[in-house]
Amino acid sequence: MAAAAPDHLVRAIGLGGRARAVAALTTATAEELRRIHDPSPQVAAALARLATGALLLAASLEKATAREPMLTLEVEGGGPAGRLVATASPAGWVRATVANPLAASATRNDGRLDVAAVVGASGHLVVTRDPGVAEPYRGVVALETGDLAKDLAAYLAGSEQSPAAVLLGVLLVPAGRVEVAGGFLVQLLPGVSDDEAAALSDRVRAFGPLSADLRAGRGPREWLAMTFPDGCSVLEEVPVRFHCGCSTERVETALKLLGIGEIRAAMDEDNDRQASVTCGFCRRVYRVPRLRLLELIREIESERTRP
Numbered sequence: 001m002a003a004a005a006p007d008h009l010v011r012a013i014g015l016g017g018r019a020r021a022v023a024a025l026t027t028a029t030a031e032e033l034r035r036i037h038d039p040s041p042q043v044a045a046a047l048a049r050l051a052t053g054a055l056l057l058a059a060s061l062e063k064a065t066a067r068e069p070m071l072t073l074e075v076e077g078g079g080p081a082g083r084l085v086a087t088a089s090p091a092g093w094v095r096a097t098v099a100n101p102l103a104a105s106a107t108r109n110d111g112r113l114d115v116a117a118v119v120g121a122s123g124h125l126v127v128t129r130d131p132g133v134a135e136p137y138r139g140v141v142a143l144e145t146g147d148l149a150k151d152l153a154a155y156l157a158g159s160e161q162s163p164a165a166v167l168l169g170v171l172l173v174p175a176g177r178v179e180v181a182g183g184f185l186v187q188l189l190p191g192v193s194d195d196e197a198a199a200l201s202d203r204v205r206a207f208g209p210l211s212a213d214l215r216a217g218r219g220p221r222e223w224l225a226m227t228f229p230d231g232c233s234v235l236e237e238v239p240v241r242f243h244c245g246c247s248t249e250r251v252e253t254a255l256k257l258l259g260i261g262e263i264r265a266a267m268d269e270d271n272d273r274q275a276s277v278t279c280g281f282c283r284r285v286y287r288v289p290r291l292r293l294l295e296l297i298r299e300i301e302s303e304r305t306r307p
């Protein structure tokens with residue numbers, strides 16, 4: 001196996017601008033998510049797939065100056081893992097969380113990790129695009145498989161009216177560490193001919209499991225070459241990494257949104273001295289002292305009485 005390349009994402013246009021592709025290597029990022037959440041192997045795979053999918057979809061957001069553009073995927077599949085959330089930026093960072101990290105299911109007959117069994121396939125996928133310049137907009141699709149790749153493709157086909165293929169791959173070593181992870185998205189754009197579309201989808205269908213490809217040392221550049229044998233234009237290559245972005249300020253804002261009752265309950269739990277708040281995305285623990293909690297309560301009260 002070739003030396004592991006650092007995580008990165010490549011955005012490209014092929015067929016003279018009539019198809020776009022995003023390819024990402026996310027091994028180290030997926031391993032960081034696994035280290036943070038300490039999940040079962042199936043949930044580690046689900047987090048890796050969801051985070052990679054979020055990066056692939058976020059890559060199409062335009063850069064904005066007012067706010068950082070972001071894309072959030074939320075999955076409520078009704079499976080034992082509970083709700084999964086991943087947020088990514090076109091700048092290449094991603095974070096993800098899951099309600100029940102230790103959810104597990106029997107291994108499939110072929111030994112592959114059964115992501116759909118922990119995610120479930122009876123709920124829905126919510127995609128929130130925050131373009132950073134206008135109000136965020138949400139799209140919802142019913143989950144079809146719970147394996148996440150086909151669900152993301154169904155979302156793109158439905159919401160953007162353009163057929164897309166999404167491939168996600170992750171492989172864990174027996175000890176549990178993420179060995180490889182990555183994803184590939186191909187989307188047809190207006191103007192593509194039926195023949196071009198058929199040839200492109202044949203080439204994407206001929207892909208084996210991405211995880212096997214990654215293990216063999218292939219990655220984003222090779223997938224692009226396989227998909228566009230006549231060449232493609234690389235628009236951008238960005239490094240990919242885990243990043244949370246939480247802060248004391250954001251934790252305090254979240255506490256205020258919970259309301260006075262919840263803040264008082266948090267104070268009681270911690271002997272009235274402080275409240276401990278754990279960030280669901282990075283597991284960092286914030287301790288908010290009692291004096292600050294009382295200030296937050298006063299702020300809520302004064303905002304309420306403001307005319």
Ligand SMILES: [Zn+2]
Nearest residue numbers: 244246279282
């Ligand atoms: Zn955090």
